[in-house]
């Protein structure tokens with residue numbers, strides 16, 4: 318029905334912001350093959366730190382799911398949480414390949430800001446609908462950004478294809494679509510206030526993602 322399209326309506330309404338997050342000069346430079354490898358290394362180290370914080374965020378989403386939903390979403394969220402274990406191992410392997418010393422990485426400003434946002438979800442006052450919507454858009458920005466890097470006509474350097482496939486694969490897209498269905502179902506049942514908070518969180522994620530890509534690609 319009409320209600321099932323809340324997230325699609327937001328994406329249309331905030332098209333410009335969404336495109337700034339998913340067609341950022343940094344990821345576009347990966348697709349073009351012009352990416353600065355020191356910028357890629359910076360992204361890798363920073364994203365490893367982000368993903369560690371993302372584990373705690375996902376745990377808080379899972380907890381809200383168990384407390385506030387009928388439980389039918391639990392398996393998808395739990396699957397996402399479980400796959401982060403493999404993702405952390407992947408980061409360690411990739412860091413070695415690129416000679417990035419993860420022990421020496423300290424979070425840059427935009428990453429710290431993003432991590433603080435993630436941490437705020439541990440507050441029980443933040444509702445499940447806001448949390449699941451946030452989770453969906455965080456994953457979707459990466460899915461859309463990296464899928465573009467492996468689409469037809471790409472000049473992505475072969476040594477970066479593994480990274481792009483991690484988030485750009487059809488399987489990851491399906492996973493994002495499952496999250497979107499959950500978010501839309503929750504939004505259809507949510508109060509106007511809760512839906513407004515979820516839309517604000519959606520926009521905040523887009524802003525934070527743009528800041529994260531900016532941080533990765535800046536030469537300072």
Ligand code: HMH
Pocket residue numbers: 364367368371455456458459526529
């Ligand atoms: C900054 N956003 C950022 N890092 C990630 N790994 C994802 C989204 C997707 O999990």
